[in-house]
Amino acid sequence: MTTISENPTAPATPATTEATGLIGFIPVHIARALTLGGGALTVASCFLAWTWTARFPGDLTVYGYPGGLQLQVLVAGLLTTLFALSSYGIKGTRWLTPAGADGAIKLAALAAFATAWYTVAAISIQLGGPVNLEPGGAVVAVATLLALVGALALPFERPATHPADPEDNGWDQFKHRASNGLTSFKAAFGTTGTPRRLPPLPTPVEILIIAGVLAVALGVFTYGIGTEYDELFIGFLITAGFGFAAVNKSGLLQQATQLTGKHQNLTIAGAFIAAALFPFTQTDDQYATLGVYILIFATVALGLNIVVGLAGLLDLGYVAFLGVGAYAAALVSGAPTSPFGVHLPFWAAILVGAAASLVFGVLIGAPTLRLRGDYLAIVTLGFGEIFRIAVMNTDGTSGPDITNGSNGIASIPNLDFFGFDFGAEHTIAGFTIGRFANYFFLMLLIMAVVVLVFRRSGDSRIGRAWVAIREDETAALAMGINGFRVKLIAFALGAALAGLAGTVQAHVTYTVTPEQYLFAGPIPPNSAFLLAAVVLGGMGTMSGPLVGAALLFLIPNKLQFMGEYQLFAFGLALVLIMRFRPEGIIPNRRNQLEFHEKDETPATLAKAGA
Amino acid sequence: MTTTTTKADATTEPATPETVLDARGVTMRFGGLTAVRDVDLTVRSGEIVGLIGPNGAGKTTFFNCLTGLYVPTEGEVRYKGQVLPPKSFKVTAAGIARTFQNIRLFNNMTVLENVLVGRHTRTKEGLWSALLRGPGFKKAEAASEKRAMELLEFIGLQDKAQHLAKNLPYGEQRKLEIARALASDPGLILLDEPTAGMNPQETRAAEELIFAIRDMGIAVLVIEHDMRFIFNLCDRVAVLVQGQKLIEGDSQTVQSDERVIAAYLGEPIEGDAPTDAPADTPAPAGTPKAPATEAGAPEEAAAPKETTGKSPEKPSEKPSEKSSEKPSEDTPHDPASGKENDA
Numbered sequence: 001m002t003t004i005s006e007n008p009t010a011p012a013t014p015a016t017t018e019a020t021g022l023i024g025f026i027p028v029h030i031a032r033a034l035t036l037g038g039g040a041l042t043v044a045s046c047f048l049a050w051t052w053t054a055r056f057p058g059d060l061t062v063y064g065y066p067g068g069l070q071l072q073v074l075v076a077g078l079l080t081t082l083f084a085l086s087s088y089g090i091k092g093t094r095w096l097t098p099a100g101a102d103g104a105i106k107l108a109a110l111a112a113f114a115t116a117w118y119t120v121a122a123i124s125i126q127l128g129g130p131v132n133l134e135p136g137g138a139v140v141a142v143a144t145l146l147a148l149v150g151a152l153a154l155p156f157e158r159p160a161t162h163p164a165d166p167e168d169n170g171w172d173q174f175k176h177r178a179s180n181g182l183t184s185f186k187a188a189f190g191t192t193g194t195p196r197r198l199p200p201l202p203t204p205v206e207i208l209i210i211a212g213v214l215a216v217a218l219g220v221f222t223y224g225i226g227t228e229y230d231e232l233f234i235g236f237l238i239t240a241g242f243g244f245a246a247v248n249k250s251g252l253l254q255q256a257t258q259l260t261g262k263h264q265n266l267t268i269a270g271a272f273i274a275a276a277l278f279p280f281t282q283t284d285d286q287y288a289t290l291g292v293y294i295l296i297f298a299t300v301a302l303g304l305n306i307v308v309g310l311a312g313l314l315d316l317g318y319v320a321f322l323g324v325g326a327y328a329a330a331l332v333s334g335a336p337t338s339p340f341g342v343h344l345p346f347w348a349a350i351l352v353g354a355a356a357s358l359v360f361g362v363l364i365g366a367p368t369l370r371l372r373g374d375y376l377a378i379v380t381l382g383f384g385e386i387f388r389i390a391v392m393n394t395d396g397t398s399g400p401d402i403t404n405g406s407n408g409i410a411s412i413p414n415l416d417f418f419g420f421d422f423g424a425e426h427t428i429a430g431f432t433i434g435r436f437a438n439y440f441f442l443m444l445l446i447m448a449v450v451v452l453v454f455r456r457s458g459d460s461r462i463g464r465a466w467v468a469i470r471e472d473e474t475a476a477l478a479m480g481i482n483g484f485r486v487k488l489i490a491f492a493l494g495a496a497l498a499g500l501a502g503t504v505q506a507h508v509t510y511t512v513t514p515e516q517y518l519f520a521g522p523i524p525p526n527s528a529f530l531l532a533a534v535v536l537g538g539m540g541t542m543s544g545p546l547v548g549a550a551l552l553f554l555i556p557n558k559l560q561f562m563g564e565y566q567l568f569a570f571g572l573a574l575v576l577i578m579r580f581r582p583e584g585i586i587p588n589r590r591n592q593l594e595f596h597e598k599d600e601t602p603a604t605l606a607k608a609g610a
Numbered sequence: 611m612t613t614t615t616t617k618a619d620a621t622t623e624p625a626t627p628e629t630v631l632d633a634r635g636v637t638m639r640f641g642g643l644t645a646v647r648d649v650d651l652t653v654r655s656g657e658i659v660g661l662i663g664p665n666g667a668g669k670t671t672f673f674n675c676l677t678g679l680y681v682p683t684e685g686e687v688r689y690k691g692q693v694l695p696p697k698s699f700k701v702t703a704a705g706i707a708r709t710f711q712n713i714r715l716f717n718n719m720t721v722l723e724n725v726l727v728g729r730h731t732r733t734k735e736g737l738w739s740a741l742l743r744g745p746g747f748k749k750a751e752a753a754s755e756k757r758a759m760e761l762l763e764f765i766g767l768q769d770k771a772q773h774l775a776k777n778l779p780y781g782e783q784r785k786l787e788i789a790r791a792l793a794s795d796p797g798l799i800l801l802d803e804p805t806a807g808m809n810p811q812e813t814r815a816a817e818e819l820i821f822a823i824r825d826m827g828i829a830v831l832v833i834e835h836d837m838r839f840i841f842n843l844c845d846r847v848a849v850l851v852q853g854q855k856l857i858e859g860d861s862q863t864v865q866s867d868e869r870v871i872a873a874y875l876g877e878p879i880e881g882d883a884p885t886d887a888p889a890d891t892p893a894p895a896g897t898p899k900a901p902a903t904e905a906g907a908p909e910e911a912a913a914p915k916e917t918t919g920k921s922p923e924k925p926s927e928k929p930s931e932k933s934s935e936k937p938s939e940d941t942p943h944d945p946a947s948g949k950e951n952d953a
Contacts, residue, residue, distance in 0.1 A: 452741075453741060456740055456741050456743060457737060457740050457741060460735065460739075460740030460747070460751070461726075461729075461730065461733055461735045461736075461740065461750075461751075461754075462735075462736065462737050462740055463740070464719070464723055464726055464727050464730075465727065465730055467716065467718075467719055467723075468716050468719070468727045471716040471717060471718060471719065472714050472715075472716060472717075474679070474698075474714065475710065475714035475715070475716065476716075476727070477679075477697075477698045477699050478677060478679070478698050478699075478702060478707075478708055478710075478714075479699075479702060479727050479728050479730055479731075479790065479791075479794065480699045480702035480703050480728075480730050480731030480794050481699055481727070481730050481731075482699050483699065489737055493737065
C-alpha cells in the first residue's frame, strides 16, 4: 500500500526539486554562503594549532604557519574558497571555473573535508583519543564539514530517472531506487557544462601559462616524492586525487590541455626542463634515488606503450628486455664478477645493450607474433619467465657460465663518460649533485630519446599501420599492411628501448640479478607493473605511462607500512580505477571517445594522441 | 533514366578490354564442406561485374579467395596475367582492393587516417625515415595526405576528415570504406554489398559513385542483393548458387533465366534440368532463352553440367576479347598501372 501512495509523489519530486542539491533542505543562497564561509574558515584554521604535542609527525602545534598535513588542507581549502568566490562571479576569480563552479566546489570541498578529517582521525587514533586535539583541530573539522554540507546542497541538474514500478516486489523496487539514487549522486559531481573556449592570448602569455602549469606540476610531484611519513603521503594522495578531480571539473585542465596541445613541442621541452630542475630542489641524494628509479620505470613503460598502446600487442614478458639490456651492459662493464673481462666505454655498452635487446625482441617476436590476442599474452608471459630461469641456470654448474646464476653480476662500476664520473658528487652553480642525480640526468636524456621515438614513430606511416592493426587486423591486412612485419618492428623497437633503459639500470643498481626481472612482484619494474602503468596512465598516450609509472612506483614505495597487504591494496586500487576511469588517468582522446560514448564529447579529434 | 544513358557508354567502353581478373576453377573447401566449387570469372578493365546469389551461396567466400584472405583449395586467380600471391596484403599491393560486407573501418582513427592507411602499399617510408624525419619523409607524408584528401573530396567527406570513423553515419562509413580501398590505387575494386542497409537515395548515390569509379579506369566486381541496383549497374552479372556459378551474362539474360528465379524463390535446382549455363558472352541482348538450345547435350544434373558447360565457354570468350583489344586498351585506361608495376 505504501508503494501506491508513494508512487504519485515520485514523478512530482523531480519537478519541485529541479534545482536542489543532494542535501535538499538548505536554500541555495545559504548553501553557497556556507561553502564560502566553510572554505575561508578552513584556510584560517590551518594557521591554528591542531594538537598539543609534536609526537604526531609534522608538528601541527604551532600557531601562525601551517605544517605537514595542514598545508594540504590549506591548499584544498583555498581551492574551495576560490571556486566559491568564482561561483559568486567575483571579478578576477571567474577565469578559475570555465566549465561552471559547482562541480568543482563539491570536489574541492570533499578534498578539504577528507584530508582534514583524515588528519583529525589520525591524530586521535595515534595519540589516543580526540582529547589530544587543540581547538584548531575541532575548528578545521567543523569548517570542512560546513563547507562540504554547503557544497552538497548546491543545486545540480538531476538526471531524468524512471519511478519504480509499483508492481515489482520490494527487493526490485529497492534496487531500482538505489540505482536512481546512484544516478543522481553521480550527476551531483558531474560536469556542469562544457568549458568556455580560451580567449585568444598573445603567444608569450600562453607560454607563461604553460610554464606556470609545469611549475605547479613539478611542485606537486616534488612534494609527493618528498613526503617523509605515511600520514603525509596518504594525505597527499587524498588531496591530490580530489584536487585534481576538482580542477578537472572546473574546466581549467581542458583549457590547459588546449594550450599544451597548441604548443606541443614547447610543452615537452618545458616538461623536460622542469624534470631536470628536480635534483636542484633536493638537498640530498635520497629522493633523487627515487627519481632515477621512477625514470627507469617510466622509460620502460613508454617503450611498452609502443607495443601495447599503439600496436595492441599484449606483452606480459616485457621486463625480460629490460633484463637483457641490463645484463648485456653489466657483462661488458668490467665488473669483477662478469665472466667477460671486457670493459667497454659507456656509449658502446649502451649500444650493446640496446642491440642485444633488439635481437632478443626479434627472436622472441618472430615465432610468437603469429598469434593474436590472449595467446600472444600467454606466450610472452612464458618467454619472460624463460629469460629469468635461463639467466638463473647459466651459472657454470647447470649450464655455461655466462650470467653468474642467481648471484647475478655484482659491483658494476660507475659510469665514466668522457671524464665525468657518475659516482662522484659534482657541484653545479652552487648545488651539489650526487651520484643518483647524475644518473637522473642521464636517464632524462634517454627518456628524451624514447619520447622522441614514440612521438615520431607514432605519427607516421608505420604508426598508422600499428594502430590499424590494433583496430582490425584483417582489415589492415586487406589494406596492404604486412601485419607480421609491422608487428615485429613494434616488438623489436619496444625491446630496444627497454634495453636502452636497462643499460643504465645496471649501473644505477650496482648489481643485476635474475630476481629483478619477475613477472609480478612488490618492486616496480616487473612486467605486471609495467603493464599496469601503461593501462592506468592511458594507453597510446605519451604522458600517460609516465604519470602511471610515477604513481605506481611511489605508492608501493611510500606505503611500505602496509606490508603484505600492499599488493592487495594496490590491486584493489587498480580495479577501482579501471571501473571508474577505464581510459586511464591521461586518456587518449580516441579512447575517451571510445569509453564514454554516451557522454557529450566532441565528435572531432583535432590532433591525434596526447 | 540517367542509368540507362550511363549504361550506354558503359557498353561502348568495354570495346577495348584487358582482362584484369581471371579466376579459373576456384574451389574452396572447409573440411567436408565445399563452399565454392570450380568457379570461373573474368573481369575486364572498364567493366562492372556483379556477383549475385542467395545467402550462403559462397559469394563472400569467393571474394576472400580472390583477395588472399583464403587460399583456394584448387584453381588459381590471376590479376593482369600474374598469379596472385596467397597473402591478402600482397594481393592489395598487386592492385586488388576490397571493402567488407560488415563495415570494417578503423573505428578509432580519423576519417583521414583511415584513407592514409589505405595508402600504405603505395608509400615506402619505414621506421628510420619516420624517426629521422628527412625531407623525403615530409614530402611523402604531404603527398599521401594530398591524395587522401582528393579521395575524400571524391566521396564527399572532405569536411569530416578529422572526425572519428565510427562517428560517421552508416552510409558515409560505406563510402569511406570505398575511399580507403581506392587509396591503394587499385586496378580492380571488389565491393561486398556496398548498399546493404541503405535507403533508396543512398543506393542511388552509391550507384553514381561506382560509375565514377569505373570512369577512373578501375574495374569493379560487386556483390549485392539489391537486384535493381545490380541490373542498373553491371555490364555482366554472374549468379552463384550453392557455391557454383549458375549463369553469367548481361542483365536480361540473367533476369530471365528460370534457374536464377528458381534459386531465389527456393525451388530445387534439379527441378529444371533442361536449361544450362554456358549461356553467356556479353553480346546477346534480348534472347531470354538462348541457353536452352545448348542445354540438350550434357545430361547430368544441373551442377556437374555446369562445370562441363563452362570450360568451353571460357577459352572461347577470352581470346576473342583479348586479342583484339588488349594493345589499344593499356594506354587510355588506368592511371594506376604505372604504380602497380613498381609495387
